[in-house]
Amino acid sequence: MKKFLKITVILLGLAFIGIQLKPVDRTNPPVDADLDFDGPEEVRAILQAKCYDCHSNQSDWPWYSYVAPISWWIAHHVEEGRREVNYSEWGKYSERRKEEKIEETYDEILDDLMPIKSYRITHPDSKVTEEEFIIIEKWLDGEL
């Protein structure tokens, strides 16, 4: 029994080392200041502080994003997040698309879906506050 346990631990250890070899894309595409979010300054501050890790080309990659399998999961969130809305490439969006994204940004915060729950565990201050939500609402209503 003891021997069996020892072999199991060794195999698990080898598997853990093995999965570290799988390449993970953690690249931040170059940032073009001309395309970056150019909405109201108050809104930009909120997005930068609470959303840019997944919805921009300026993601922060913490140490645990270098440890598989967590790294796969984080890289996937960033990839999906950038695909949904990339505030670093705001300038590429048509006026109509921008309006759509403003509405989605508002809706996701209203329904408390963003930032995603798992991110809030490691970033406890990332929840959007009441005051910040009011700013987002004004932005949506064109009052900023």
Ligand code: HEC
């Ligand atoms: C940890 C990564 C992460 C953070 C931080 C994050 N998001 Fe997301 N976001 C995602 C992922 C992944 C998706 C796509 C899957 C989904 O909709 O859940 C997404 C989807 C979205 C969408 C598209 C939703 C739709 O209509 O389908 C919007 C809008 C959005 N996020 C806004 C925000 C805003 C605003 C913030 C900051 C307050 C934020 N996100 C923070 C990962 C993140």
